[in-house]
């Protein structure tokens with residue numbers, strides 16, 4: 469796995485864009501889940517609009533940090549039925565890494581927040597899933613059955629949530645933590661198998 473590159477011992481990166489903070493809250497929940505797994509640790513990176521010039525994202529430090537990680541969890545708010553422009557600029561910038569197959573066989577997952585319970589968040593997750601597939605990554609789905617306590621909106625493809633007046637529900641937060649645990653645990657299994 470990731471031959472020829474230095475991959476840090478079960479480091480999982482959580483990279484996301486957030487304008488008003490709810491996607492950031494969810495990123496925090498995922499990182500908390502990762503950190504609760506023995507031997508795993510999370511690094512969180514917020515995509516900054518300051519790294520985008522004329523639509524192009526550039527930050528070599530961020531790209532190196534992601535490449536050194538064993539797994540990457542991608543997050544964006546749902547904007548107009550898709551990822552935010554800032555996330556797309558970042559995703560486009562990963563094309564150089566794609567060409568060199570730098571992220572081949574890492575684990576991946578995705579999360580999004582919308583303002584509506586059914587505000588096309590699935591389109592956002594499907595885009596993130598496609599990005600991970602292009603990089604040859606192993607997609608980790610949500611395994612929790614829907615209830616009022618976890619996976620409130622009942623999606624499996626990725627973590628789909630809704631912010632109400634800028635706040636996530638406890639159930640959304642718990643689903644984030646569970647996804648972090650699952651990504652870190654599967655990343656560990658993949659290298660030891």
Ligand SMILES: Cc1cc2nc3c(=O)[nH]c(=O)nc-3n(C[C@H](O)[C@H](O)[C@H](O)COP(=O)(O)O)c2cc1C
Pocket residue numbers: 485486487488489490491492545546547548549550581582583584585586587588589631634
């Ligand atoms: C430009 C824009 C477009 C949006 N489009 C959608 C949408 O298509 N579906 C939806 O459910 N919510 C939509 N929202 C609501 C955001 O997804 C929601 O407020 C989310 O919590 C923002 O994430 P953040 O707090 O991390 O910035 C939109 C918000 C903005 C500003």
